[in-house]
Amino acid sequence: NAGVTQTPKFQVLKTGQSMTLQCAQDMNHEYMSWYRQDPGMGLRLIHYSVGAGITDQGEVPNGYNVSRSTTEDFPLRLLSAAPSQTSVYFCASSYSTVLTTEAFFGQGTRLTVV
């Protein structure tokens, strides 16, 4: 199994550009989420989804959009990139939020906005 796959691994954007960070999982997990991690900090939740067609905001949602049209994919869109969005982005999935199951994380996308 590939687990949680994030693409791209690295990206440089200019201020104002838009882009989509891709996240795919092959474990048929209901729950998927996006986090960002700034240097020396812990992870902060951006958006999450408890199933296809259902999304909700996390702790730091501003400037980001998500959608969940399939169980497997959960893309994160940056609408108009800003230098404050320079960060490492992690996607995670787990079987269920109701059950106390472990979360699987991707290897991250390192985004620099100049």
Next chain:
Amino acid sequence: DAKTTQPPSMDCAEGRAANLPCNHSTISGNEYVYWYRQIHSQGPQYIIHGLKNNETNEMASLIITEDRKSSTLILPHATLRDTAVYYCIVRAAGNKLTFGGGTRVLVKP
């Protein structure tokens, strides 16, 4: 979910047991204690979780005090590859994972 308090850093000798403390004095009865670690900016990796009983798996042991206000993660024989940031998280089923600052563990030869 209840907040957790962890020491910001600790060192451990290779081959020795590493004991990582976590305080969660406001934990509720339905909240679990989870441990994750993050090696060199990779994605976090699940280690173990428990409710009230002590737990052990191939990676570590989790000791939860009887009043559940604190817990200790034990890495029985630390290796250099265990150098990482370790996160203690308290979470109720159905709630989201919330990461704090964690403990930066350095395993020294």
